[in-house]
Amino acid sequence: MNSIINTLKTIIPRSMRERLIRKVTLQDITVHKNYAEINLTLKNFYNFNLNDKITITLSNGEYAETLAYTVDKNKLSIQLTDSVFKNTTGNSSIKVSVDGKNMIIDSNAGIDSQTSFFKGGRYYNILVNGTLILEHLLAEYTFNTSYIHAESMEVSYENLSVLFGSSRSMDDYNLALLYPNKIVELTNEGNGSAVTVSDFSTVTMGRATLYAVKGYEMTPVKLDIREVNLTTQDHNLQFLNEDNELYAFIENHEIEMLSADAEMTENEDAVCIKMSYDEQLEINYFVVADTISGEEEAFRAEMLSAGEFKAEIPVGTLVNNFTRKKFKLITESDEPITLQPNVNYAEVLGFGKRLVISYKNQNIKLWFYKRKDTALGFKVTQPRIKRQVTWIEGFGFDGFIKGRENFTDCDSFMIFEDRYSKEYIKIRIDEEFNIDLAALDLKSIKSKDKTILDVFVAMLDSNDEIIRKEKIKYKFSDYKKDNYYGSHSEHDADGNVHYHLITTTPFDNLKIETFSIPEEVTIPDKTSSKDFNTWLVGERYDTAQDNGYAFYKYLRENTDVNAYYTIEAAAPDYEKIKSDPHVLAFGSPEHFEISFKAGVLLGTHDLENLLPYKPARGFFNYEDTFKVFLQHGVLGRKRVEYHKKYYDIPFDLFIVSSEPEKYDVVMKKLGYDEEDVSITGLARFDSLPRGNKTKDILLMPTWRDWINTDEAFLNSQYFHNYNGLIHNERLIKILEDNDVQLNFYPHYRAQMYFNDEILNPSSNINFIQLGTKTVQELLIDHALLITDYSSVSFDFTLMDKPVIYYHFDVGKFFRQGKLRPLFQTFIGKIARTEDELVDLIEQQIKLNFQTEHPDISGIFKYQDHHNSERIYTSVKDKINSIEK
Template structure:
């Protein structure tokens, strides 16, 4: 039987098509050629090779000689800041590429046209430009007089005269992974000192030095191996395949036996090892790389090893993987971090443990890695199964499961107001439940006249503490922004009418949208009452800083249109507008009446923000309005949520700034038709000055949509990176030296957190509170903008001022793709780490904030300050066409 299986497997190997990368090379400083061997191909007709970066695709030329393809890639076609992939297909069917098993280097490097490219093969060929901000030289930089000490490496660059104004940086490269190294440079002696190796992991690293705008691989004058010890690794500087490397290996402690015992609040760990009696100090380290936390526990030495007690709360926090290490400290204060080496898996007599903690049953699992080192403790959080199956007349049927993992707990279906967090709970006693939601309960819990109520399953322990709170999905969800599944209407004791509509989020989580029509409000009941001369304009509920307010002011000044602007009464921006005519308080009697009469609705966001009721078919003739999306930026970066498919009643008019934005983005990717998209330019661009009288810097990052809770925010890379930046001592010194201020204007969701982190006493870095100035005024008042992905950068560029982009998480931000090529949308310099960003800030200050030489026509067609006029004329044209259609 076994021989038959082997025979079948062998036969399959002769039938499956294979494409194997056997060689790559640089050609004439213009291109890279890749040789691909084809096996088991009956026909070679229809083979195609394409280069794609997720945004655009280019057909690649190739030559075939018998069973070998030679594919040529011009480096001018490779995008700098995103991944480039080479994909092969035959008759539209893609086939996998593999690297020839005889090639020792699994990642290939080529210097072509003064750029360093990495090639790796995994089903397709990935080509990436490393260090795109530097010109890469084929020349090697020779180092001599190489010395090492604990966590330090010192060397002299041979025949090197360094410019006193040049900047020197060092990087380490491993399998395409690039890490910056902190160095100190003595320019008089051409001596550099590497100060920190903690960013480097185990493996072989090539060293690169960047001097000014040029980068070089480092080469040693001697070929002797030189040892280096750091807190994390034992290393050797040596030659591998004729190239100079820093080879790092972990410290290992061999484990002969191990016992894990789970107690009520702790885990007792006892280890038998070959560790010898000595005078060193030992501690036990628990490391959580995801949460960026470390916990240290004391170690008790035993006759044949050591033991320690680990707090369960340290292990279970965040339900993330925890790694274990033994820390050794010598008499000089040098630290060494040891991993545990396990020769045989038999040491693990028991690998999984069930732990009752916080009234829930967690599963802990210890595993051994492929390199035989002890892996980690994997924490599996108890899973609460839940699903809403149907809703009829606000009687909800659903299911909760896996209840046995919760000990002495009670379960509830909860409805919570999103603003006030007030909550009403309905007890659940069985896995299959039915709950009737009373309108009276919803009236009591809602915090605003127009609000959103979310559904949760909550779990409480015996003392009544909430230990779990999970959103619940709707089985029959068919998400649209302007649809609903069920609705009820209830009049309260004061005669106000409360509407409640069951809807879902884009993730199919169930929610209730609610609004109230006050007693005495007269709403129009027929379409004929819609007045084409009444236009209602808004942005977010609580802002007046964008294209909405810019267009409103222009219409009031230049036309006879009855244009109204709506904003919440308690908004910061309302104070500026409250004395203006035609400004409405959100939810007021006048707001309801104007909303029911307005024929034209113009918003920078969803029209939820300017209507006091649900924008959906059947509500006060919403379907008979002209819906205009004014936008709040230039599209072309991250996909946005305004696709036509997301609406039952989509926008009738979509405002854009250029033909590429219209055709490539809004039509091709978002599904709108030609006549629904107008190239007019954004209204707020009309108010941008061309003169720059400032020398201050504005730091204004956008949000990350994967952060949902305060806890996630405080543990996020996003928070840590910006918190580190505003506390960067070198940045503080540069600002002080040049008498420049950096003003930090966080996204509105992050304001409260960063406000606490800035100490303005004796500081050049200041916090700007939301609403204290308009965004447009902030852009006008500054000479340099630092942002990450925000489209306000286009406003800044339009004012002929420089922008620096901070892209430390670019791959995650564009995980779902980017709408236009990087070079067309990020107009300025890009920093991917804090060191580079501070360097670029200093360079911009030294150059007196000189603007970059940028061509804007493909991004912003009109730069004549007549955008409001074009928007007005376009809406009038839409009204006239609808009128002609109705009369015809």
């Protein structure tokens, strides 16, 4: 077939072929009162009768509808009625087929028409990706069609003031810039009828419409102006009117570079960068910005002559994280301007010269380049270590490492490191290696009986210091949480058996999971005979305060199920419940005995936390157990790793709290079948009182998965914002004046960074140490919860108590997407800044912590105290149906 097509290409001229190929192209969108039209251009259909041959289908997984259309010569118009918008959530695909053949749709790059539009208070966009995608953008906001009229706009350097009618108070409003796919809110610093803004740090380039925003309600601003120009340090904002729309063109301040050169300083600890330009400006600072983290560092610039300067930049700054850097220049002025250095003709000016330096035993290349936005960028490349495991057989593997020649005074090693204690063993490796894992003393580095050993390749210098350390991938990885590629068992001197299994991470990196069976444990001859009246329940290894323990207590008090609970003996919660004979110390002989025979396993996390051995096919007939996911929160905010595809043997029953959670999240997003998801509510909700009268405030933020070192934490926006909040003088005075305590309970991974010494500014702000109280006790004992994205807010909302959300990094937190729109799950007020948060706290204290009694039926189908009973019934019914 390809040869025929190629032959036709040579025979038929290109111009003729263009006339034969049918094309469908997006032209624009028109919005009418009761519907919207997607207008497409048809090319090369000629007199082809399309009216009876076109089928247009909209679908989003659950909802599907055939759409009406009209054809007029070479124009196809697809009608989206108001009912379509009402029945769809999230994104939907629109497919156009002619005679059963799907048409590939292009966008018309030459048109000026917008593809985004408003309908029914929502904001939509049509994305072209072969098919059409109807995107519901910024779903947490509602958009008014009526305008809010302004009387005037006043500007000065770094200051914008929009004046509305003198009789209208704008105290509760901010200004907002609506870009095609995002909103930037500008905090109001004025009062009365004026909205005044002086912080433009979040503004970015582009075309944006001006709105007034109150909460999540957006109203377009109408103002009769010809042109107003606002200068901020980073941008120029040109405000214009077009078709009654007030919008801004936002551009960087730019300067064209004539030359740029870099060379090492004499002591080789810094790079001297020289630049020249053809403008009468004096440069005060040279700024290096990391393009990934956004972190910036400013260095004093030295003017060499008019239009020429130099700056010395530490090598560590340019090499940091081996990410690309971009530069900014800050002028010397009472009203400084930040300039973007541009290079329109980089190749002609010779900006691509490589500078090779030796830095920390590595040969590193540095050079200038022209970015896509024509800005002058800086690339840094560290030597690439190619490495891979190419084959696993038995309990060993083959692989290779390449690139060792780019390291000086170094040797290559493979490191096996305990994930928790960081103890490790290392072996020297050549370019090609064959590792016999059975020959290594892996059990000597284990931090506990059941643990994980991560596998790295590393370059070490002559002092045994690690210069580079990288995880190694398996070429044929088939990641599942409950599979493995090879295994080995061995006895230690005390007669304990150690099992080691080769597995991979979600990123296909190699790791070794290992567990031990104590010498005193007797393994039954037959573990396939499971007792379905013996249920083993658990949470994380170290807790007994979530849905697992709540459901365990219900089973013991209300059923004849032989229920057991497992937790590590070193956990603080174990001390509180160890007198219960059905509480099993993790890894104890009693724990193994129950694990071998239990027919039902119920956990709030992966069942790794529940069993003392690997939950995988072939291990003591794990595949014959009935597996229940009790959950540790209501799903819908951030993405989770419980998709059915990640399991060789998935959960048999998945517990949820509402129909949206079942259908929109667990079925649609996580791949479970309808009969395997039960709407019961969570077990811990049964213990929550309704409307209990308390007085104090609980501050309980969740974690940030991108913070992975002590240095990253102390330099993070996360630490800066919460440390700033608990030292806020206005907040302290409000608490003291009203005799209210604010109790700070950091996430367990952040506890080590906060303590009583840090929280010393006031006796009204207290640090709650992990394990001193259960989370549920804390929630019950407080009148107001302040959190960011934690699912504990659902518990608080269910108690009909107010929640304030602190969203200072909402864009970064949801960088991987959301499972449900923000407005569906964040019930309460949201603060973006510290001042807004303190205002809301003061307001709640004045209101005596009253709620607005919101409708929460979309989050909780049941608002009673019978969740555990429904879970029990669901499990029993499912087991009975399987046994039949």
